[in-house]
Amino acid sequence: MLKLKIITPERIMIEAEAESLSLPTDLGEITILENHIPLVANLRAGEIKFKKENSEEFFVVSGGVLEVKPGNEVVVLADTAEFGHEIDVQRAEEARERARKLMSESYKDEKTYAESTALLEKNLARLKVAKKHRTRTHKNLESGSLNE
Amino acid sequence: MATNPREIRRRIKSVKNIAQITKAMELTSAAKMRKAQAVAISSRAYSIQTGELLRRLVGRTSYKHQLIERVLPEDKGYPRPEGNPRILVILITSDRGLAGAFNSNVINKALSMLRDEGKEKFDLITVGKKGADAARRFGYSVIAAYSAKDKNVSINDARPITELAVADFLNFKYEKVFVVFSDFVSTLVQKANIIQLLPFADIPKNGNGEVLIEPGPDDVFENLVRKTIEFTVYQTLVETIASEHSARMVAMRNANEAAGELIENLTLSYNQARQAGITRELSEISAAKLAMEN
16 A cells, blocks of 8 residues: 655645555656655646545646655645646636637747746646546436436 | 823723724734634645655755755856855845734844844845845845735745845855744744755765656756745745734734723723812812801
């Protein structure tokens, strides 16, 4: 079992045990299992998933740092992190459009361009997770109604 | 103490007015304090974790980052800047007063360090009007003065301060950067504190244990160091705000109690003066009556 801790500037988001953890790093998506060697990696905007027993939980991060410590301890220091149900889809869509517009306007200015790219990536990831959350909950509702 | 009843009544009235204001301020600060304390405490975990991670990582690898260990200009092929190396102090105070000894504690802490080392060596960045006023009064050179926010601080408020400090540090203008702020311990205790922001303090090298760094030390350190420094500044800002509201609430509560006591005392002397007046009048009347009878 992994001892998982996900910390954002605002709160300690998750403190739990997990069997596996998948996250987006600079070098692509990786999955951490038990007895991983100590690792420190940069995180990108994207989706983090972790499995425990038979359930899978997921949420979105906008970047951060991952640390795997000896003794199966995993700490994720996320810049921001949200669960699917916490995401305001409409605002995320607006933010995505804003970022896209800013990106096309600011191709000359390196700094703003980089910022807007990061913003776009972040909001694309948020929308993806929000969408996944919605379909998930719908499925759960359907199966719930079948049982009745 | 005044003996004229009318005079005393006027004083009671004005003390009551002051008590009303301090009561209102106590209530608003109490509400702001609760929010500010929650913010400061909830971000501590992140702040501590990033600092620890960086420290561990630096201790384990032989990688050198400019913001962690000071690199001399000649090592990088630059000429040494003229004059003595300078020190930058970021002084964090509040815009508003009436918070007991809160601002003066922070300012005194900074001034005692500046005095010990000689004031020519220092430049200041001030946050908050009180700090800027004090720096000006004592004749320190202030390179930037930001106004303080007393709520809804975000990491974006720490960014310009951090960028300025980091840029000048990398230019070899400063050899060290300190932050002087007020550490929030509890509602009753706030402690003025100095921390070294740059270079990222001394870290013992103990290269035990291997650690995989992806994509590579350059990227990870750059990301982590900047994040840590920025967040350290942010944390000092929120700690200071939590301290400010706590100090103000306590100061206002004390003022309230003092006002209550004062009103009690004044009421007592008012009653005494009034009674004395009545007694005097009575004795005058009976004296007059006696004179007329005779």
